[in-house]
Amino acid sequence: MSILRGKNILLGITAGIAAYKSASLVRLFIKSGASVKVIMTPAAKEFITPLTLSTLSKNPVISSFTDADAENAVWNNHVELGLWADLFLVAPATANTLSKMASGRSDNFLVATYLSAKCPVYFAPAMDLDMYKHPSTKSSLETLESFGNIMIPATTGELASGLVGAGRMAEPEAIISLIESNTLNQLPLYGKRFLVTAGPTYEAIDPVRFIGNHSSGLMGFEIAQKAALLGAEVVYITGPTHYKPNNSRINTIPVVSALEMYTQVHLHFKSVDVAILSAAVADYRPKNISISKIKKSTQNLSIELEKTADILASLGTIKSNQILVGFALETNNEIENAIIKLKSKNLDLIVLNSLNDPGAGFGGETNKVTLIDKNLVQTAYPLKSKANVADDIMTEIQNQINA
Numbered sequence: 001m002s003i004l005r006g007k008n009i010l011l012g013i014t015a016g017i018a019a020y021k022s023a024s025l026v027r028l029f030i031k032s033g034a035s036v037k038v039i040m041t042p043a044a045k046e047f048i049t050p051l052t053l054s055t056l057s058k059n060p061v062i063s064s065f066t067d068a069d070a071e072n073a074v075w076n077n078h079v080e081l082g083l084w085a086d087l088f089l090v091a092p093a094t095a096n097t098l099s100k101m102a103s104g105r106s107d108n109f110l111v112a113t114y115l116s117a118k119c120p121v122y123f124a125p126a127m128d129l130d131m132y133k134h135p136s137t138k139s140s141l142e143t144l145e146s147f148g149n150i151m152i153p154a155t156t157g158e159l160a161s162g163l164v165g166a167g168r169m170a171e172p173e174a175i176i177s178l179i180e181s182n183t184l185n186q187l188p189l190y191g192k193r194f195l196v197t198a199g200p201t202y203e204a205i206d207p208v209r210f211i212g213n214h215s216s217g218l219m220g221f222e223i224a225q226k227a228a229l230l231g232a233e234v235v236y237i238t239g240p241t242h243y244k245p246n247n248s249r250i251n252t253i254p255v256v257s258a259l260e261m262y263t264q265v266h267l268h269f270k271s272v273d274v275a276i277l278s279a280a281v282a283d284y285r286p287k288n289i290s291i292s293k294i295k296k297s298t299q300n301l302s303i304e305l306e307k308t309a310d311i312l313a314s315l316g317t318i319k320s321n322q323i324l325v326g327f328a329l330e331t332n333n334e335i336e337n338a339i340i341k342l343k344s345k346n347l348d349l350i351v352l353n354s355l356n357d358p359g360a361g362f363g364g365e366t367n368k369v370t371l372i373d374k375n376l377v378q379t380a381y382p383l384k385s386k387a388n389v390a391d392d393i394m395t396e397i398q399n400q401i402n403a
């Protein structure tokens with residue numbers, strides 16, 4: 001999944017021959033899951049038709065303050081459009097437009113929108129080699145960079161003039177990947193590694209039967225998704241569930257039993273910064289697994305169970321700088337029991353859900369939690385979707401990371 005998924009992107013097109021590449025840019029943005037609106041300078045329409053771009057972007061193309069073709073003239077609101085955008089890319093950016101952007105000369109809709117936009121602005125210059133080298137162009141580029149705008153430098157090659165040199169607009173694929181990696185770098189959890197456990201474990205009785213529980217795995221799935229959306233690399237170790245993350249920063253490791261989960265968690269724990277253990281791990285497993293299917297030959301059947309290793313507690317004994325987060329599902333003396341677990345398992349944070357609260361805990365779409373940190377500061381949250389609970393947990397973890 002691209003980091004640009006769900007983002008609102010404004011593409012500003014100015015009058016250079018490289019405008020023909022804008023069609024590919026729109027296609028690539030749409031393919032990455034972004035919404036795209038296109039602004040053209042009036043002269044850019046000589047190089048590529050608005051129809052092509054409106055068809056590809058599925059949005060009308062705007063090139064002036066009023067829509068002159070409409071029966072009832074409509075004022076195009078550059079302020080609203082500038083605020084709508086999560087990201088503004090001007091590509092190709094001609095020497096003329098770069099100079100207007102640098103000096104604030106707002107004589108067309110594109111530059112007025114640029115001045116209104118609060119989002120990150122990227123620009124991809126495209127012009128002939130001598131224009132690109134000219135001190136006034138260089139001065140525009142430096143000024144724009146000093147404003148915090150991000151330049152996607154022109155590349156070297158054959159230019160429309162027939163001359164060979166620097167001035168070709170970067171290729172659309174290169175532009176998109178630069179924007180993607182730049183967007184990722186700016187995320188608050190970029191560079192951090194998370195380990196998340198989720199779902200139930202199944203403990204085999206014989207080849208066809210097991211002891212399990214009703215955990216859906218949704219809470220852990222939402223936590224893994226949120227951590228990845230905030231820029232973290234996530235090792236997601238999950239028991240059997242229906243949830244399949246589609247984010248390239250989530251490495252999913254499916255496991256079945258508590259022992260497999262224990263092994264995988266210990267394999268990865270040393271390389272992570274944060275471990276969140278939300279799995280409903282079986283506390284007991286059959287002591288002996290029958291190698292053949294158990295026949296119903298006797299009236300009663302007893303299965304001897306033995307304790308599984310407590311994965312969370314085992315991490316508490318070996319952790320160094322990691323932030324260790326556990327869950328507690330309690331039915332009585334909730335806060336006291338959660339604090340006992342927080343201390344005995346050497347946790348930095350415990351997420352308490354009480355089975356007494358309607359809508360909390362296993363199975364459902366919602367949860368109602370109290371977060372208790374290692375200083376015993378308690379924060380009780382109202383009933384929320386598990387996605388929103390994951391947001392609250394991430395906010396607390398970021399506070400601990402930045403403390």
Ligand code: CTP
Nearest residue numbers: 277278279281308309310311312326327328329
């Ligand atoms: N946990 C674990 N390994 C286990 C059992 C639990 O890692 N074998 C983790 C869970 O993922 C959860 C936390 O421990 O983060 C709390 O689990 P819970 O079952 O509520 O508490 P227990 O410590 O097992 O105590 P009890 O069942 O007696 O309440």
